[in-house]
Amino acid sequence: MKRALCTLLLSAFIFTFSDAVLSSPLPEAVKSFNLSYIQNGGSCSYSVVITTSCSSPKYTRDQISISFGDAYGNQIYAPRLDDPSSRAFETCSSDTFEIDGPCAYQICYVYLYRTGPDGWKPGTVKIYAYNSRAVTFTYNTFIPSDVWYGFNLCNSASSTHRTYSQRWYVVIMGLVFALFSLL
Structure with missing residues (x-):
């Protein structure tokens, strides 16, 4: 169970940040x-x-x-x-x-x-x-x-920063939830 949860969290993390590396205007x-x-x-x-x-x-x-x-x-x-x-x-x-x-x-x-x-x-x-x-x-x-x-890129700079901030928040909250569920 713990191994499956860790794999799921790692997959979610990679999926969340993969477009930051692959996408460029x-x-x-x-x-x-x-x-x-x-x-x-x-x-x-x-x-x-x-x-x-x-x-x-x-x-x-x-x-x-x-x-x-x-x-x-x-x-x-x-x-x-x-x-x-x-x-x-x-x-x-x-x-x-x-x-x-x-x-x-x-x-x-x-x-x-x-x-x-x-x-x-x-x-x-x-x-x-x-x-x-x-x-x-x-x-x-x-x-x-x-x-x-x-x-x-004048208008996209602030919205891009906001999107990445939201993604970090989701990942951190997911990790906190996973840690509490493992305890």
Whole structure:
């Protein structure tokens, strides 16, 4: 009986936390992304490191733009990151861009925009800011042409934390109940 109960509790624990390891948000197209929200709240510098996947074309002549920001409407926009003469966005490469823009709090969204004939598959986009922790967005998919494509985790951060807190509570209560039933 005790062995079955322990097995059941272990299975419940693994099931409860398995999606935390397996699920990660996927990038998606944004139909109504508005660049007019750019604010002029100071001037800050950001380092953006973009890796290009090894399964991307050898090089791209496409025009690549980026926009990222925080949950408070602070938005940073760089209209053209691409420069064929600099060999940016070649397959299996990493490119670092210094971008100036309004000061933001914790970066929680990023969108890439690609237009052109070649195609491009970024691996990751990592953004460093002076007043927030570095954040990495994992793409590993081709960016569709002529559409803003990326992640908006601004609203999900607090709800994700709340979900994990609720799961911990359920697991702890289950363990307490199991211990009392074994006594």
